[in-house]
Amino acid sequence: MSKWFTEDWTNNVKFSIKIKEHLYSSRSKYQKIDFYDSYEFGRFFTLDDYLMVTEKDEFIYHEMMIHVPLSVNPLIKNVLVIGGGDGGSVRELTRYPSVEKIDMVEIDEEVVKMCQKLLPLTANKLTDKRVNLYFEDGSKFVKGTEEKYDLIVVDSTDPIGPGEGLFTTEFYQNCYNILTENGILVNQHESPYFDDTKYEMKRAHKKLKNIFEFATVYQAFIPSYASGHWLFGFASKGLHPIKDVKEDVQTKFKIKTKYYNLEVHKAAFALPNYVKQELENA
């Protein structure tokens, strides 16, 4: 009998992936963790039964999360990653020789350990010399640190469970405070399509635009996420994601990408009318 992993995209919409093998299941201090191997998406893992990362399309999420801010400010040296236990965001960051230091703050050590074991595709650069791993609550870290960062990457789960504190006004304000003058924050910003994620998209955008000089969202086609229309937040102390984009950053460092390119970068900020209206009314 074939086995399927099913995610409820809403109460009335389901997405199901045929499973080759259920590789691992446990309950950490923070959440339920499962790793699977599948026919269509390769290996993937879930937290509290929500799909996080698949081998088939993780490149889309991680490239768009990292290369967008790095093209806007190639002088980024000091980076803070909050969440992102799979290591994919760190992997893309390590491709820039210009990045000097990456602090990654992930609340759940078991996620990192298991990704290193079962998902080397994303986790294989967590041992880079520039990377410092902190297993603690990201919302506390940004409150207490005396470091300053050029870029903060909030690579969080949805705002339920352990990820909830990474969507609060206090958290965004603390991020703002520890960013340098040209600082940029990018975050996982939910989806505009189904009601639940749309609600969270609006809440996050409202908070970010009240704190940062500039805040918008950009989008990518991520088929394994609910609706396939997924958003990232881009907030800065002034840098503009299109006007300030540099044309040759990836070429200079010979970084080859499977999804990202400069046209895609600019296009990602062109929002459909219905999304613009929801954000204006946020």
Place this chain on the structure above:
Amino acid sequence: MSKWFTEDWTNNVKFSIKIKEHLYSSRSKYQKIDFYDSYEFGRFFTLDDYLMVTEKDEFIYHEMMIHVPLSVNPLIKNVLVIGGGDGGSVRELTRYPSVEKIDMVEIDEEVVKMCQKLLPLTANKLTDKRVNLYFEDGSKFVKGTEEKYDLIVVDSTDPIGPGEGLFTTEFYQNCYNILTENGILVNQHESPYFDDTKYEMKRAHKKLKNIFEFATVYQAFIPSYASGHWLFGFASKGLHPIKDVKEDVQTKFKIKTKYYNLEVHKAAFALPNYVKQELENA
């Protein structure tokens, strides 16, 4: 017990919609036709159990199919729609007072009749005076007609069953022959993400670029279609979808859109690297 409509996106991926009511089911001369009402997507219909159009997101597909070519050539007067039995493409076309004549060729009269009855949201402009309905095979129509068209809209199903003839070299060549000097063809062009649709995307692109002076694809976020990353083909006798775009067409005619705008138009042609590579190797 709750009922669900499930579509196999691949053999190993399923998409399921919770059904309020199964409104209609029959087998026409050409295919199985079903209409449903659902909680998340409103009403929708399927042909041979493949989802065609939902009330929730049909605007994305139809706006992108029609407003893109009309912005590139606002002088379009004579239009041929092939397929599109739901009437959504015709509805968007009738919003342009400059469009003088719309010939719609749909093989299956029952699809049109049932959409007029159960899906007025898309079908309500099929009675517009400029619209002529032909219930016949589109691939035969383009071979036999002596009309010339400024725009051909190939609003087809997937290339299996009745839609198969709308993906052949002969069909595209006949379309080319009946287009005017500034002619444009747009078509439903599958998706780059899963293997089956990617294969069809490549086949269609290869044929179109061998016949037309210019051929590319553009994309939209359509959550009810497999992967949510859906493509349209844009082929022309020379007009370029971005260089030739006019800035004020929808404003002039006071056409309000929920998805389409000029930034989205341009962005839709910015393809991810992996899609570009597949098309280059087509």
